[in-house]
Every structure is written in structure tokens, then in C-alpha cells.
Amino acid sequence: MSRPARRTRPPGFLAHLAGDAIEVRSAGSAPAETINPSAVAAMAELGIDIADEKPKILTYDAVETSDVVITMGCGDTCPAFPGVSYRDWVLEDPAGKGVDAVRPIRDEIKSRVEALVEELLSQTRQ
Numbered sequence: 001m002s003r004p005a006r007r008t009r010p011p012g013f014l015a016h017l018a019g020d021a022i023e024v025r026s027a028g029s030a031p032a033e034t035i036n037p038s039a040v041a042a043m044a045e046l047g048i049d050i051a052d053e054k055p056k057i058l059t060y061d062a063v064e065t066s067d068v069v070i071t072m073g074c075g076d077t078c079p080a081f082p083g084v085s086y087r088d089w090v091l092e093d094p095a096g097k098g099v100d101a102v103r104p105i106r107d108e109i110k111s112r113v114e115a116l117v118e119e120l121l122s123q124t125r126q
Contacts, residue, residue, distance in 0.1 A: 012048045017114060025066065027056040036095075064081045068116070
């Protein structure tokens with residue numbers, strides 16, 4: 001699975017867990033042409049359909065207008081703006097691996113997204 005597959009799963013979980021309460025954008029500094037089929041299959045096992053998602057290029061505007069940006073190893077290629085909270089999620093890259101290898105990564109992303117949703121929603125309640 002490539003970075004685009006990793007990038008697509010957090011928004012899939014965010015949209016699934018937070019509904020319309022959190023605006024979700026997904027993009028990458030070097031997006032692939034398609035989403036890895038193993039990532040699509042792993043998410044489908046949880047009832048989350050990312051099959052129609054298309055990898056998108058990360059834009060300065062998307063970052064600048066965000067409150068929180070989750071990065072996955074883009075380093076200096078990701079634009080940085082004052083007032084934006086950045087979190088780098090270091091995850092295994094299961095490029096070329098099957099669904100069995102993708103599941104633990106999917107589950108780790110789900111745990112991180114659940115914590116992020118709780119954090120962001122608790123901030124809006126204050």
C-alpha cells in the first residue's frame with residue numbers, strides 16, 4: 001500500500017466517525033494514480049467505502065485554511081503556516097502487501113482518528 005492509501009483511510013474514518021461535525025480533506029505531496037486495492041478492501045471490511053476516492057495533490061490553500069493537518073512523513077514538502085496544528089503520524093508503509101498486512105495499520109489509524117475526533121469535538125463543546 002502506498003502513501004495515498006494511508007492518506008485516504010484517515011479521512012474515511014473521520015467522515016465515518018464524526019459525520020458533518022468535522023470537515024475532512026485528503027491530499028498528498030506526491031499522490032499516486034489510484035488507491036491501493038488492499039486498503040480499499042480493508043476499509044470495506046469495516047463498512048467504509050473508499051473505492052471511489054481519488055488521490056489529490058496537496059495545495060497551500062488546503063493547508064492554510066485547515067485547523068489541524070495530519071502528515072504521514074511528507075517532511076519539508078508539506079507547507080507550514082502559523083496557527084495550523086501539525087501532527088505527523090509515523091506509520092508502516094505496506095506498499096505491495098496484501099490485506100492481512102494492511103489491517104494492523106488500518107486499526108492503528110482508526111485508533112488515532114478516534115482520539116483526534118474526541119479531541120476536536122471536545123474543543124467545540126468548550
